[in-house]
Amino acid sequence: SQELEQSPQSLIVQEGKNLTINCTSSKTLYGLYWYKQKYGEGLIFLMMLQKGGEEKSHEKITAKLDEKKQQSSLHITASQPSHAGIYLCGADIAGANSKLTFGKGITLSVRP
Amino acid sequence: NAGVMQNPRHLVRRRGQEARLRCSPMKGHSHVYWYRQLPEEGLKFMVYLQKENIIDESGMPKERFSAEFPKEGPSILRIQQVVRGDSAAYFCASSPPSYTYNEQFFGPGTRLTVL
Numbered sequence: 001s002q003e004l005e006q007s008p009q010s011l012i013v014q015e016g017k018n019l020t021i022n023c024t025s026s027k028t029l030y031g032l033y034w035y036k037q038k039y040g041e042g043l044i045f046l047m048m049l050q051k052g053g054e055e056k057s058h059e060k061i062t063a064k065l066d067e068k069k070q071q072s073s074l075h076i077t078a079s080q081p082s083h084a085g086i087y088l089c090g091a092d093i094a095g096a097n098s099k100l101t102f103g104k105g106i107t108l109s110v111r112p
Numbered sequence: 113n114a115g116v117m118q119n120p121r122h123l124v125r126r127r128g129q130e131a132r133l134r135c136s137p138m139k140g141h142s143h144v145y146w147y148r149q150l151p152e153e154g155l156k157f158m159v160y161l162q163k164e165n166i167i168d169e170s171g172m173p174k175e176r177f178s179a180e181f182p183k184e185g186p187s188i189l190r191i192q193q194v195v196r197g198d199s200a201a202y203f204c205a206s207s208p209p210s211y212t213y214n215e216q217f218f219g220p221g222t223r224l225t226v227l
Contacts, residue, residue, distance in 0.1 A: 002154075033215070033216070035218070040223075041220060041221070042203065042218050042219055042220035042221050043155075043203065043205075043218040044218075045215065045216075045217055045218070048215050088154070088155065090155070090216075098143075098145075098160045098167065098168055099145065099157040099160055099168060099170075099171070100145075100157065100216060101157065102147075102154045102155040102156075103154060104153070104154040105154060
């Protein structure tokens with residue numbers, strides 16, 4: 001089974017709408033990382049969350065970490081076509097401060 | 113400050129040939145990670161290196177794959193006698209030396225196609 005489950009698998013929203021995507025771990029999280037990937041390109045670092053209850057925002061993107069639920073959510077306010085892409089969550093579940101385990105990603109499309 | 117650099121960006125090999133993928137970490141970063149992204153699959157960890165040392169190679173296939181990060185020069189991921197199943201995007205990430213944070217910055221990837 002997948003150690004990091006991302007939901008939904010894909011999402012299509014109308015420009016201007018808000019949306020939330022989730023990342024749930026089956027193991028204890030020692031750090032949670034959100035990345036964005038354009039198809040065929042590399043990963044762009046978005047945010048890192050380390051402590052339970054931590055919340056970070058950058059422009060219109062907010063990420064939260066619920067340590068008890070071993071879950072993180074990423075919320076986009078007033079989505080734009082530039083938000084389209086694949087959102088990957090990565091987590092340090094080994095506690096070794098080294099390798100990251102990734103979910104399969106969520107494909108977001110934003111209709112103008 | 114240049115980001116993580118990988119070359120080549122695209123590599124085509126015939127079955128049985130060798131593939132060499134290079135990664136130059138960000139300035140000041142001494143930790144390098146290699147990941148593989150297969151079609152329709154997520155990003156999978158392969159190996160974690162520090163200068164001249166392999167720290168964790170638990171994700172590396174037992175045969176044909178090797179990695180190094182010499183004292184001078186880029187990190188190299190080497191695949192010998194490539195097979196079609198090796199076709200994938202290979203990403204390198206780097207992070208600064210830290211015992212509290214593991215913020216990894218990724219390169220653009222090398223897309224390997226095995227004919």
